[in-house]
Amino acid sequence: MHCIIKSPAKINLHLRVLDKRPDGYHNLESIFAALDFSDTLKAELTPVKGAFELNVDYNFPQSTPVRPISVEKNLITKAVDLFKKKTGFNEGIKIHLEKKIPIGSGLGGGSSNAASALLAMNLLSSANLGLPELPEMALVLGSDVPFFLKGGAAYVSGRGESIEYIAPPSGSWVLLIKPPFSVNTAAAFANLDAYRQKIMQPNDHAPSKKALINALLDDPGNWPYYNDFLPVFPKRQIAVYKEILKSLKEAGASFAGLSGSGSCCFGLFPSEKDVKDARISIKTTLLASKIHLYFCECTFFLAENANLVLEL
Ligand code: C5P
Numbered sequence: 242m243h244c245i246i247k248s249p250a251k252i253n254l255h256l257r258v259l260d261k262r263p264d265g266y267h268n269l270e271s272i273f274a275a276l277d278f279s280d281t282l283k284a285e286l287t288p289v290k291g292a293f294e295l296n297v298d299y300n301f302p303q304s305t306p307v308r309p310i311s312v313e314k315n316l317i318t319k320a321v322d323l324f325k326k327k328t329g330f331n332e333g334i335k336i337h338l339e340k341k342i343p344i345g346s347g348l349g350g351g352s353s354n355a356a357s358a359l360l361a362m363n364l365l366s367s368a369n370l371g372l373p374e375l376p377e378m379a380l381v382l383g384s385d386v387p388f389f390l391k392g393g394a395a396y397v398s399g400r401g402e403s404i405e406y407i408a409p410p411s412g413s414w415v416l417l418i419k420p421p422f423s424v425n426t427a428a429a430f431a432n433l434d435a436y437r438q439k440i441m442q443p444n445d446h447a448p449s450k451k452a453l454i455n456a457l458l459d460d461p462g463n464w465p466y467y468n469d470f471l472p473v474f475p476k477r478q479i480a481v482y483k484e485i486l487k488s489l490k491e492a493g494a495s496f497a498g499l500s501g502s503g504s505c506c507f508g509l510f511p512s513e514k515d516v517k518d519a520r521i522s523i524k525t526t527l528l529a530s531k532i533h534l535y536f537c538e539c540t541f542f543l544a545e546n547a548n549l550v551l552e553l
Contacts, residue, residue, distance in 0.1 A: 243285035244364045245552040248338075248357035249275045249392060249543050250348035251385070252415065252500040252507045255453055255466035258433055266384065266400045267430060272453060272466065273385075274394040274409050278417065278540035280340050280354060281551070282317070284361035287333030293321060294335040301343065302536050310344070316351045320358035320382055327378060330366040343535060345423025347501025349389065355382045356389030357549070364553060376402065385501075392547035396454050409542040410457050410509070414516035416489065418523065419505040419535040420481050429470055429502030436473040461496035461509045468499045481532055482506060488526045492519035513539075 251273050259268040287294070295317055299307040312318055317336055325331055336358065342350030356379055363370050370378075379386035384401030394409035448456070448465040456464050471482065482499060485506045489497035493515055494508030510516040516539045524537055 244361050246282045246357040246361050247549045248280040248282050248353045250278045250342045251275050256468045258469040271397045273388050273397050275392045275543040276540045280342050282357040283337045285335050287335050289333045291331050292333035297338045300341045316355035317358040320355040324362040328368045346419050346505040347503050348505050349385050352383045352385035353389040355386045392543040393545035408545050413509040415540050416508045416516050417538045418485050421535045424503040426502050432473045464496050470502045484532050488523045492523050
């Protein structure tokens with residue numbers, strides 16, 4: 242018995258970081274949107290009880306050296322272990338991951354893979370867990386993992402566990418642009434804390450929850466969204482982000498932003514032709530400015546009710 246699960250990337254259209262909590266995490270207010278750009282996870286039962294095997298095919302751009310994550314540290318392994326511990330399910334499991342979503346990009350690849358592993362275990366074990374068990378398990382694995390149990394877009398708050406799914410923006414194509422450097426999420430939050438202590442200025446430009454949700458129905462050119470991480474990076478990185486965001490706007494993006502704590506930027510375009518034309522022109526513009534890219538990828542938003550189970 243086997244199943245194949247689509248493990249999508251996400252972008253944060255909006256990301257406001259609020260207070261630091263006693264548990265060390267920060268409260269957030271964010272608009273998450275899942276993308277068609279995805280990894281693919283295949284899980285199958287094997288005959289030896291308790292056995293676990295994980296193989297990852299890194300399908301990254303050829304110029305990129307791959308630094309594989311060890312099986313023990315991979316969130317997929319942690320998800321399988323947690324599921325087994327919570328349910329007592331102990332059949333042999335073999336997982337194969339086709340990995341396209343870059344690591345340290347703010348696209349949520351690792352979190353998405355963890356959610357896919359939980360969905361796969363739920364199907365293969367016939368445990369049929371739902372609310373609240375699956376999201377609770379997901380949160381143990383990481384703040385962004387609960388969101389990835391479904392496709393679509395969501396207003397996300399708390400540490401990441403409070404999720405209100407909403408219809409994703411319609412009629413937009415997305416261009417993802419990642420510079421060669423990657424970002425460690427914990428370090429980015431620490432930088433943000435240090436930045437705020439230094440300048441002693443909370444971000445008081447905060448649209449209401451209603452305004453954030455309603456904006457999704459509006460033209461992206463009118464969105465009130467921003468990302469609190471943008472000003473806190475080292476100057477060299479901020480300069481790169483500014484160039485990328487400028488080139489996206491110049492190529493016709495109706496909205497451009499940074500996803501998560503970086504380093505992937507995104508721009509929204511009204512049609513497939515526009516996004517493909519922009520991809521070509523931006524590569525040339527950025528190369529002329531001596532900004533090298535890790536990748537430049539066209540995609541679109543995943544529907545609210547998208548089926549993540551590709552095969553069972
Ligand atoms: O939850 P996750 O393991 O993905 O978080 C990685 C790190 O990012 C945490 O250890 C924490 O330092 C930071 N973080 C945070 N507040 C959040 C999410 C993550 O401070 N809401």
